[in-house]
Amino acid sequence: MPLSFDNQQDANEYAKSKKQEGYETEVKREGNFYKVKVLGFTGTQKGMTESQKEITSILMDDLECKEVHHGDCIGADTDFHKLAQEKDLDIVIHPASGVGDKRAYNEGAKKTEEEKPPLVRNWDIVEKSDAIIATPKGNKEEIRSGTWATIRYAKKKGKKLFIVNPDGSYQEYN
Numbered sequence: 471m472p473l474s475f476d477n478q479q480d481a482n483e484y485a486k487s488k489k490q491e492g493y494e495t496e497v498k499r500e501g502n503f504y505k506v507k508v509l510g511f512t513g514t515q516k517g518m519t520e521s522q523k524e525i526t527s528i529l530m531d532d533l534e535c536k537e538v539h540h541g542d543c544i545g546a547d548t549d550f551h552k553l554a555q556e557k558d559l560d561i562v563i564h565p566a567s568g569v570g571d572k573r574a575y576n577e578g579a580k581k582t583e584e585e586k587p588p589l590v591r592n593w594d595i596v597e598k599s600d601a602i603i604a605t606p607k608g609n610k611e612e613i614r615s616g617t618w619a620t621i622r623y624a625k626k627k628g629k630k631l632f633i634v635n636p637d638g639s640y641q642e643y644n
Contacts, residue, residue, distance in 0.1 A: 504533065505533060506535050508539065509601055510538070510596060510599030511538060512541065512592060513549070515543055518634075521638030522635075529640075539595045541566060541591055564592075567585035592619060596629060601631070602620070606635070629644060
C-alpha cells in the first residue's frame with residue numbers, strides 16, 4: 471500500500487492496519503511532506519558521498535523519525551548510524567550473518583536484532599520501517615546489489631522510498 475494520503479484520516483487508517491499486523495507505525499502527512507515514526511536505511515559499502523550525507527540528514531529532519539533501522543555494514547550504514555546518533559534517534563541494528571569483516575559493529579544502538587542472511591535482514595528492515603532512504607553507489611539499478619535489492623523490495627511493498635544519488639539528487643517513490 472503506497473504511503474501517499476490525501477488526508478490525515480487515510481494516514482491514520484494505514485497506521486491502524488499496520489498495528490493490527492504487529493508493527494508500531496505512525497505516518498502523518500503535513501503539507502507536502504510525510505512524517506514517519508520508523509525510518510529504514512540501505513546504502514553502499516563504499517560509504518555515502520558528502521552530498522548523500524547532506525541530503526540524507528535533511529530528509530531525516532524533514533521526516534521527523536523517532537527510530538531508525540539499518541544493517542550495520544561498513545560504509546553507508548556506519549555513515550547513517552553517525553547521523554542518527556547526532557540527531558539522538560533510537561537506533562535498531564539488523565546485522566547480516568556470514569559477512570565477515572563487512573560488519574561494522576556500530577555502538578550505541580537501542581537494540582540489535584539477531585543475525586540473518588543479508589537478503590532476509592534487508593527485508594526485515596523494510597518490513598519494520600514506515601519509509602526507506604537508500605544511498606546507492608550509482609544512479610543506475612544493479613542486479614547483484616544488496617542496496618538495489620532492498621530498493622526493489624521497498625517498491626514492491628509500497629513503502630515510501632527516497633533514493634539519494636551520489637550527486638545529492640534524489641527520487642521519491644510512493
